[in-house]
Amino acid sequence: MAPVAPADPAPADPVAAYLDAAPDARRPALTRLRELCRAELTGFEEVIAYGMPAYVRPGEPAGEVAWADQKQYVSVYLMRTDVRDAFAERLAGHDMGKACLRFRHPDRIDFDLLRDLLRATAAGPGPVC
Template sequence: MQSTSKTVNDYIDSLPDDRKAAINQLCDVLRQHLPAGFSEEMSYGMIGYVVPHALYPAGYHTNPKLPLPFINVGSQKNYVVLHHVGLFLDQALLDWFVGEYPKHSKTRLDMGKGCIRFKKPDQIPYTLLAELAAKLTPEGWITIYEQQRKAIKSDK
């Protein structure tokens, strides 16, 4: 479910109360722990944390007019979702997260490629997500992103 909300506040205001509280808390955690340089905006119908064009003028390779995405937070039909592109592209970061998750949550990790689903908003491991958010600076994310782009190009 992609939202048509134009602002983060409009997006949050449109959510049911239980989701509103969880998304608000998750965004607060990200705002407090993401390294300086990431920007918050609506992105792909969700709340996005991106590397702005001021830091990475090339933008996102599929649409250079868009800033480089990093984390998206959203409310889907049956869960709250956090998309972290770094988990998809950085195996060491993924291994760390998967290893840490059981230390912070009694629920089973429900994860796709870079997508973490939380079916019970009251069981979101905010402390772990704070640690995850702090792991990559915009510059570190750009480096990983560019390395992956070069690897893909060299495979062709």
């Protein structure tokens, strides 16, 4: 019986690999988004969930924030209903689904709004949709 070849090892930093695979035009905005998440979501674990970077409180089963490079936009998933409700007025002018905030142009990402959303998320646990 022939030996089985080992599976490809997981990258040491799967989010860095995710960024490396992103289109050149979006990579700076996605890198900035990652840096913002890592700075504001202290104590959260950065993982790949459902094929995208996500941020999970240790010991919790679900992430509270995630982001992705989609075909037509950069998406930020805000899974905390209390945070979305608290920022309803500021989110009203944006392309927002139930939990998905979409930015069609990476150069128009509202990083000030995202920083405030991340800070509100990090302030304490809340209901995840």
